[in-house]
Amino acid sequence: NAGVTQTPKFQVLKTGQSMTLQCAQDMNHNSMYWYRQDPGMGLRLIYYSASEGTTDKGEVPNGYNVSRLNKREFSLRLESAAPSQTSVYFCASSRDAQYYGYTFGSGTRLTVV
């Protein structure tokens, strides 16, 4: 019963480098999400995918891209990392968010220097 698995757990990037955060869920959920969490700002939605093959922008999409590879996997890519993208990133999935809420992954702590 892995739930939502995120990799890596920690990452340090130099400004301008690129990387992809991976997320996979084994609960057969339709919807998947990427959030960032910053002190005093709470959880802010970057992108989400309501079903396989669809993606939509959230509150703070600039500087990010996503891919819903299949029903299980939803990746987040930073093409050219900036210090402002230093944050904790959470992936989440949901069977039906309005009734069941989200299940979160364990998070990725990203530092851009």
Added chain:
Amino acid sequence: QKEVEQNSGPLSVPEGAIASLNCTYSDRGSQSFFWYRQYSGKSPELIMFIYSNGDKEDGRFTAQLNKASQYVSLLIRDSQPSDSATYLCAVNMDFGNEKLTFGTGTRLTIIP
């Protein structure tokens, strides 16, 4: 902009007392409401959800919803040191929408 507001705290409560956490939301059409607990350095964990006006109890936790006043609260009875965490309020603001909007969280400390 649709918002969810929480007092950031910190809220300090003696062990064994009742902790009361509050949340207000801006969208009168909001349908469902969730409370998450987040320990330091960990991911949010769902502890309660409520859809209808009134109270919902689960063990030491009670969620209270008042749609007319647009607030939802979480009561923790017989508070334990293990309840020390940040509590996030989340709201589904559009029926049929698969997104939740989160408050910034209230940091709760239980004093032994």
